[in-house]
Amino acid sequence: MPDEFMKISESLSTTQPFNVSDSPTLPTLQPKKNTVLISHGRPPWYSEDGHRISDAFVIGVAGGSGSGKTHVAREIIRKLGSVPTVTILSQDSFYKYLEPEEQALAHANKHDFDHPSALDLDLFSKCLADLKHCKQSNIPVYSFAQHQRLPEKKYLYGATIIIAEGIMALVDPALRDLYDLKVFVQCDSDLMLARRLRRDVKERGRDVNGILDQYLRYVKPSYDNFVRPTSKYADIIVPGSNNSVAIDLICTHIRQKFDERTNKFRPKIAIPHLHFTSLSGTSTLESVEDLDLTILPQTPQIQGILTILRDKTCPRQDFIFFSDRLSTILVEHAFQHLPYIPWTVTTPVGVDSTGKKLDAQYLCGVVIQRSGGALEKGFKRVINTVPLGSMLIQSDSKSAEPLLLQANLPLYVRLRHLAEDTYVFVLDAQIGTAAAAFMSIRVLLDHGIREDHIVFVTFLVARGGGVSILRQAFPLMKIVCAAVDETMQEGWLEGYKGEGNPEGVGRKVWLMKPGMGQIGDRYYL
Ligand SMILES: Nc1ncnc2c1ncn2[C@@H]1O[C@H](COP(=O)(O)OP(=O)(O)O)[C@@H](O)[C@H]1O
Ligand SMILES: O=c1ccn([C@@H]2O[C@H](COP(=O)(O)O)[C@@H](O)[C@H]2O)c(=O)[nH]1
Numbered sequence: 001m002p003d004e005f006m007k008i009s010e011s012l013s014t015t016q017p018f019n020v021s022d023s024p025t026l027p028t029l030q031p032k033k034n035t036v037l038i039s040h041g042r043p044p045w046y047s048e049d050g051h052r053i054s055d056a057f058v059i060g061v062a063g064g065s066g067s068g069k070t071h072v073a074r075e076i077i078r079k080l081g082s083v084p085t086v087t088i089l090s091q092d093s094f095y096k097y098l099e100p101e102e103q104a105l106a107h108a109n110k111h112d113f114d115h116p117s118a119l120d121l122d123l124f125s126k127c128l129a130d131l132k133h134c135k136q137s138n139i140p141v142y143s144f145a146q147h148q149r150l151p152e153k154k155y156l157y158g159a160t161i162i163i164a165e166g167i168m169a170l171v172d173p174a175l176r177d178l179y180d181l182k183v184f185v186q187c188d189s190d191l192m193l194a195r196r197l198r199r200d201v202k203e204r205g206r207d208v209n210g211i212l213d214q215y216l217r218y219v220k221p222s223y224d225n226f227v228r229p230t231s232k233y234a235d236i237i238v239p240g241s242n243n244s245v246a247i248d249l250i251c252t253h254i255r256q257k258f259d260e261r262t263n264k265f266r267p268k269i270a271i272p273h274l275h276f277t278s279l280s281g282t283s284t285l286e287s288v289e290d291l292d293l294t295i296l297p298q299t300p301q302i303q304g305i306l307t308i309l310r311d312k313t314c315p316r317q318d319f320i321f322f323s324d325r326l327s328t329i330l331v332e333h334a335f336q337h338l339p340y341i342p343w344t345v346t347t348p349v350g351v352d353s354t355g356k357k358l359d360a361q362y363l364c365g366v367v368i369q370r371s372g373g374a375l376e377k378g379f380k381r382v383i384n385t386v387p388l389g390s391m392l393i394q395s396d397s398k399s400a401e402p403l404l405l406q407a408n409l410p411l412y413v414r415l416r417h418l419a420e421d422t423y424v425f426v427l428d429a430q431i432g433t434a435a436a437a438f439m440s441i442r443v444l445l446d447h448g449i450r451e452d453h454i455v456f457v458t459f460l461v462a463r464g465g466g467v468s469i470l471r472q473a474f475p476l477m478k479i480v481c482a483a484v485d486e487t488m489q490e491g492w493l494e495g496y497k498g499e500g501n502p503e504g505v506g507r508k509v510w511l512m513k514p515g516m517g518q519i520g521d522r523y524y525l
Contacts, residue, residue, distance in 0.1 A: 091166020187240025327378025434466025
């Protein structure tokens with residue numbers, strides 16, 4: 001039990017007078033219980049060697065049906081305010097599949113949904129463990145109206161804080177081991193019944209007699225036998241109503257734990273040559289050969305395209321045209337890193353000819369928004385039949401830490417059993433500090449994509465930037481680029497108007513030199 005927590009005395013307000021008017025705004029639709037809320041973006045959860053250093057913070061919330069578990073979970077999120085991604089994982093999704101005869105009994109209120117065996121607790125702990133360890137999870141979807149598990153699954157990924165709630169949330173020792181904080185919502189039985197009556201009629205399509213039958217036969221005995229006894233495992237007992245003091249306390253604890261886990265990642269990778277000094281004390285850069293990049297052959301044609309793209313007077317339509325040309329060549333070139341097998345075909349003149357056939361089982365692309373969009377057309381020209389996802393990664397304006405704001409990934413990546421056989425082309429305009437590249441690779445590895453199945457395709461790499469740290473962390477990943485620029489320097493970006501710079505004199509950023517400027521802005525604006 002965390003020492004800063006005391007069990008809040010039940011006398012605080014658990015025994016409220018019977019009063020159903022404490023929830024005046026019940027929703028009319030069944031609320032989505034498993035919710036992913038992004039309010040701030042997810043900061044790095046790994047160190048500069050590429051390994052995960054912090055698990056998600058998991059709170060287990062148990063209590064009787066109608067005690068207010070979901071309400072507590074939502075209030076925690078609301079009161080936390082500006083936090084990274086939070087997920088509510090509801091045990092309700094884990095009711096077992098019912099055979100037709102069991103389902104018929106359920107519709108007659110004669111199925112016991114309140115025995116621990118009605119829930120797939122093993123699957124619940126497996127999904128929760130995956131999410132805690134920063135992996136994706138595809139969780140079941142349950143219909144209360146049909147009393148049945150539905151065929152679809154819901155994909156969850158990327159939470160920094162997870163709230164797992166359910167009547168049996170504290171029953172299973174394996175589950176209890178996963179929680180960083182255990183909460184029990186204690187509520188008067190009359191109030192729980194009143195809330196349940198109203199909710200089940202409105203949201204779960206039930207009638208009053210059926211609800212009362214089920215309550216007396218199963219719900220109340222189960223609460224007494226299985227649910228209430230688990231309150232002894234809780235670090236904190238929260239009253240079922242008037243519980244804002246207890247919720248504030250929980251939020252303070254979470255914030256404190258979260259701050260302790262915050263990793264200052266950006267300074268470690270921003271300018272690596274400042275961190276690597278030779279014996280003589282001078283800064284050193286790794287040689288281009290050591291960086292193990294696949295660089296386009298510097299033919300006059302490639303140099304010509306790069307010269308046009310580097311020219312600050314290049315009109316936008318030319319910038320788009322030549323970016324599209326260069327990305328097409330880059331993606332073609334990147335295909336050399338995919339597996340091929342010998343393949344024989346018969347030509348129109350009846351002769352057999354042995355060549356090669358692509359042997360990648362699944363292939364997809366992921367664009368790092370927004371500048372990676374400049375490579376999208378080239379990718380689609382070369383392979384227009386494969387799925388293309390995206391990730392939105394931006395720097396926090398205060399800490400400069402990269403933040404994962406959105407991951408819209410193809411099915412081949414989302415489903416772990418397919419991910420293992422999937423090759424991914426990651427598209428981004430340049431690798432400068434490498435913070436976005438680092439985060440995108442970590443996301444793919446979290447999903448079970450093999451490191452040697454990742455091909456990072458980019459216009460430019462800054463040798464003096466974060467690429468050497470990226471390389472050391474992920475040596476098996478391939479990087480395909482058109483050119484390598486020598487320097488990363490802090491400098492002013494011309495003409496930028498925005499925060500702290502209303503006159504448009506410039507914005508201090510890490511600039512790749514000679515570089516191409518802000519490729520996303522030049523391609524899209
Ligand atoms: N502290 C509270 N104050 C007011 N209404 C509440 C409170 N806790 C729960 N409720 C209401 O009671 C009903 C059941 O709460 P819910 O959180 O869904 O219970 P559970 O998830 O434990 O079954 C909901 O309509 C909710 O709005
Ligand atoms: O098909 C079903 C499945 C479950 N129940 C009842 O749901 C509650 C648990 O949900 P809460 O959101 O915690 O209230 C449990 O008491 C089951 O009796 C159901 O009625 N039908």
